[in-house]
Amino acid sequence: MKSKTIRRLLIGLLFALVIAVCLVWILIQQYGTAKGQYAAVRVSGQTVLTLDLQENTRQWVDGANDIRLCIVCGDGGVYVEQSGCPDKICVHKGRITTVGDMIVCLPAQTVVEVIQP
Numbered sequence: 001m002k003s004k005t006i007r008r009l010l011i012g013l014l015f016a017l018v019i020a021v022c023l024v025w026i027l028i029q030q031y032g033t034a035k036g037q038y039a040a041v042r043v044s045g046q047t048v049l050t051l052d053l054q055e056n057t058r059q060w061v062d063g064a065n066d067i068r069l070c071i072v073c074g075d076g077g078v079y080v081e082q083s084g085c086p087d088k089i090c091v092h093k094g095r096i097t098t099v100g101d102m103i104v105c106l107p108a109q110t111v112v113e114v115i116q117p
């Protein structure tokens with residue numbers, strides 16, 4: 001009778017442990033994919049613009065080699081709408097929302113990166 005009680009207690013503890021591990025894992029996952037608040041626009045390594053991702057804005061940025069990029073941000077994301085570069089890799093990259101994500105335009109030496117404040 002007594003050993004059965006201990007067994008139930010152990011199973012209960014094991015369940016609690018599994019749930020705790022799951023909760024911690026979920027928290028780590030959420031922290032790891034934290035939504036960014038701002039986007040930094042860098043041209044040749046210099047930050048030329050910082051955008052608030054909650055504000056709907058459309059800005060033209062002068063990149064290197066006389067290439068201009070139209071950067072649109074809002075609703076927690078940012079993307080390059082138009083660019084004068086030949087490859088348009090930056091335009092095709094689409095919208096970025098996660099901290100650490102970046103849009104790189106090599107011909108214009110421009111980088112748009114989602115950052116935390």
Ligand SMILES: [Zn+2]
Nearest residue numbers: 085089090105
């Ligand atoms: Zn480009």
